[in-house]
Amino acid sequence: MSNQLILNKKIVNNDWVFLLPVIEQKEVKKQAGKVVMFKVTGENFPEDDDLNKIKLPDVSKILLPLKLYLLRKDEIEKKYSEVGLWLYSHEDFQWLSNLNLDLNKFSVIGIYIEKFADGRIYSLGNLIRRKLKFKNDLRALGDILKDQLFFLDRSGFSSFLIKEGRSAEEAIKGLSDFSHSYQATLDEIPSWRKNLNG
Amino acid sequence: MYKYNQIDQNIVNERVAQYQDQLNRFLKKELTDEEFRPLRLQNGLYIQRHAPMLRVAIPYGLLSSVQLRTLADIADDFDRGYGHFSTRQNIQYNWPKLEDTPKILKKLADVEMHAIQTSGNCIRNITTDPFAGVSPDEVIDTRYIAEILRQWSTFHPEFALLPRKFKISISGSKSDRALIKTHDIGLELIEKNQDLYANIYVGGGLGRTPMIGVLMKELLPIKHLLSYCESIIRIYNLYGRRDNMYKARIKILVKSLGINDFKRQVEADWDNGNASPNMLDDNEIKRVKVFFTSPDYEILESQELENLYSDNKSFVNWLKRNTRPHKQLGYRSVTISLKGKYQSAPGDILSNQMRAVADLADQFSYGEIRSTHEQNLVLADVKETKIYELYESLITNNLAEANIGLVTDIICCPGGDFCSLANAKSIPIAKNIENLFDDYDYIYDLGSISLNISGCMNACGHHHVGNIGILGVDKDGSEWYQITLGGQQGNEASLGKVIGPSFSEEQVPGVVKKILDTYLSLRNDDSELFIDCFTRIGIDPFKQIIYQEEA
Structure with missing residues (x-):
């Protein structure tokens, strides 16, 4: 797993361990006409059984799947000094919202995408900041390249774990691809109210 | 028309630099094909049969003479001396070299143009009525709203990678000339007590599963236009299918949730728009509107x-x-x-x-x-x-062909001659149909009729809404053509009905001729248009004549 972290527009030493469960692939038949949360590639994601079997590594700071945390909360809180949570991009925002979890208890919340083209991450970031009022570090995980950074930053993300094998020095430049934006997001104001238009 | 300020100009200049960097990384193999693909597509670059194809944005179809001359220079310097206007009011070049594309974008940026979001899974070029601002039946001039939407949708960070492409069209006239009911979002602008509102249609579209958009929101105050569209696209971004590209458009989501549930989710997110940072104010509307005031028309008399x-x-x-x-x-x-x-x-x-x-x-x-x-x-x-x-x-200049709205005013995608998605050729079909008619009197006698050809079910030729629609299909590796009748655009937008089994390339012109002759013999008189005659008599008389003689 990559260890190149960009945090608050700087490349930093990453002392968080990102736990990504590896699971067996099962074939799933999709029901026609039924709306379910679709993953980009159709692979499985871990069921409770899988999550219960995971051996928790002996480290101090760990980023865990939200569902794993919910299942084994006591054990996890006892074991680690600091816990961050992450969601798969197909996990439902409404579900997260209804958990009534105090997200600000956690110093990091991450969203993981398997594929670059998975744009759900942007809306999830926006909603977690805007609707759930998350104040701490929001981290992009997975297939994260230079070319998403400008948009992720504007969608509320404050840190980026750059994909294995890609240069973080190169990627960080993506944050300044554009000096202006038209529309507002989060607590920005749109270009037309910035009075830059003469 | 709209003039760039320093922000607009910086954005297109920085886009050229960003794209140059992406292309360099691709050529140096720092980006894989799969990674470069969405990046180049969002800059209008397709990899086609013979060469890349570059699609240049013409926002809501408006061009200055300076811009058109630049498009001509690009055609000469980087292509084969011509360009192709698309059904989304854009222009395409079929023969540029990959390495030249940044130079083309630089030339475009110099005249306030770009290729941003002309392809890919993002919000595409905003389209509207080509007669906006000049048509006698106009209620609202849509151009300034189109420009506001262009700016808002350009590099919208939340919607950079949607499940599939997303098209928005705006109409402000009594009769819709912008196909709003066949767009992902269709906006109908209306005025009431001197305030501006939008009716919002959602989930229309052509392509593999053609659907007519549903009226989702009536009389939305214009200040909430951006926030409401954001909520629609946010729900789509989160819940639209991503596992099957043929089921990924918003229309499929709207259909499977049902419009009521979809609307409930959108409005829960929207929360009356009052917290949105993108609420439009009068100043912004005024700022953009001044670019579209009428020119100083002379006071003239009407000429007979x-x-x-x-x-x-x-x-x-x-x-x-x-x-x-x-x-x-x-x-x-x-x-x-x-x-x-x-x-x-x-x-x-x-x-x-x-x-x-x-x-x-x-x-x-x-x-x-x-x-x-x-x-x-x-x-x-x-x-x-x-x-x-x-x-x-x-x-x-060989530009005086008098055929607007007539059968030879064929709407046609590039088809199998250029496009790698196509199942069948479409340009030769258009040409063969055109060659049927050397007699202008016959064409004028037929009157207004639309004929649309698409080389595949992606429907770039909008065949579903053609009075006569022709669709290229692949049958065991050979090219066949399915014909639909009775589609139409406008306020009464409807989708054509398939007439029956498909035809070979050679059969198509003959079948079209028979359809037209059948209409001529069955219409009440020459004031009954093809589409009205079809609505009255239905598909059966056409079916009988075509398949009886084919058999």
Whole structure:
């Protein structure tokens, strides 16, 4: 797993361990006409059984799947000094919202995408900041390249774990691809109210 | 028309630099094909059969003469001396070299143009009525709202990678000329007690699963337009299918949730828009609106052109078909046909013709040109006293084909000759149909009728809404054509019905001829248009004649 972290527009030493469960692939038949949360590639994601079997590594700071945390909360809180949570991009925002979890208890919340083209991450970031009022570090995980950074930053993300094998020095430049934006997001104001238009 | 300020100019300049960097990384193999693909697509670059294809944005179809001359230069310097106007009011080049594309984008940026979001899974070019601002039936001039939406949708960070492409169209007239019911979002602007509102249609679209959009929200105050669209697209971004590209458009989500549940989710997110940072205020609307005020029209009298030139039948025919009334007395809007014997394919235009049109726009129409989704060009503000002079210049440039709205005004995608998605060729089909008609009287007698051809079910030729629609299909590796009848655009938008088993390339012109002859023999009189006749008699009479004789 990559260890190149960009945090608050700087490349930093990453002392968080990102736990990504590896699971067996099962074939799933999709029901026609039924709306379910679709993953980009159709692979499985871990069921409770899988999550219960995971051996928790002996480290101090760990980023865990939200569902794993919910299942084994006591054990996890006892074991680690600091816990961050992450969601798969197909996990439902409404579900997260209804958990009534105090997200600000956690110093990091991450969203993981398997594929670059998975744009759900942007809306999830926006909603977690805007609707759930998350104040701490929001981290992009997975297939994260230079070319998403400008948009992720504007969608509320404050840190980026750059994909294995890609240069973080190169990627960080993506944050300044554009000096202006038209529309507002989060607590920005749109270009037309910035009075830059003469 | 809209003029860039420093922010607009910086954004397109920085985009050129960003794209140059992405291309360099791809050429150095720092980006894989799969990674480069969405990046190049969002800059209008396709990899086609013969070469890359570059699609350049013409926001809501509005061009200046300076821009059109630059498009002509690009055609000469980087392509084969022509360009192709698409059904989304954009222009495409079929033969650029990959390495040249940043240079082309630089040239475009110099004249306030770009190729941003002309392809890929993002919000595409905003389209509207080509007669916005000049049509007598207009209620609201849509151009400033289109420009506001263009800015808002450009690099919207949340919607950079949607499940699939997303198209928005706006109409502000009594009759819809912007196909709003076949767009992902269709906006109908209306005025009530001097306040501006939008009716919002959602989930329309052509393609593999054609659907007519549903009216989702009535009388939305215009200040909430951006936040409401954001909530629609946010729900789509989160819940639209991503596992199957054929089921990924918003129409599939709206259909499977049902409009009520979809609306409930959207409005829960929207929360009356009051917290949105993108609420429009009067200042912003005013700032953009001033770019679209009417030119200083002269006070003129209406001309009886038909009577004045009654001995010139060709001119009168052209006048009737290719010009339309203007809101200002003494002016008309002129459509320049890009269809017919002088054009190598519907929507194609040579570089010298582009320059000629640019000159004519300067001379006769305040230096502005509009492109239409029917793949023609419009000079919107021509004095009636100058119409004949303009007509003569168009003849000299082989641009005076008098066929707007007639059967030879064929709407057609590039098809299998260029496009790697196509199942079948479409341009030769258009040409063969065109060749059926050497008799202008027959064409004029047929009257208004739309004929649309798509080379595959992606429906770039909008075949579902053609009175006659032709769709290229693949049957065991050979090219066949399915014909639909009775589609139409506008307020009564409807999708065509399949007439029956498909035909070979050779059969198509004959079948089209039979359809037209059947109409001529069954219509009440020459005031009953093809579509009205079809609505009255249905598909059966056509079916019988075609398949009985084929059998």
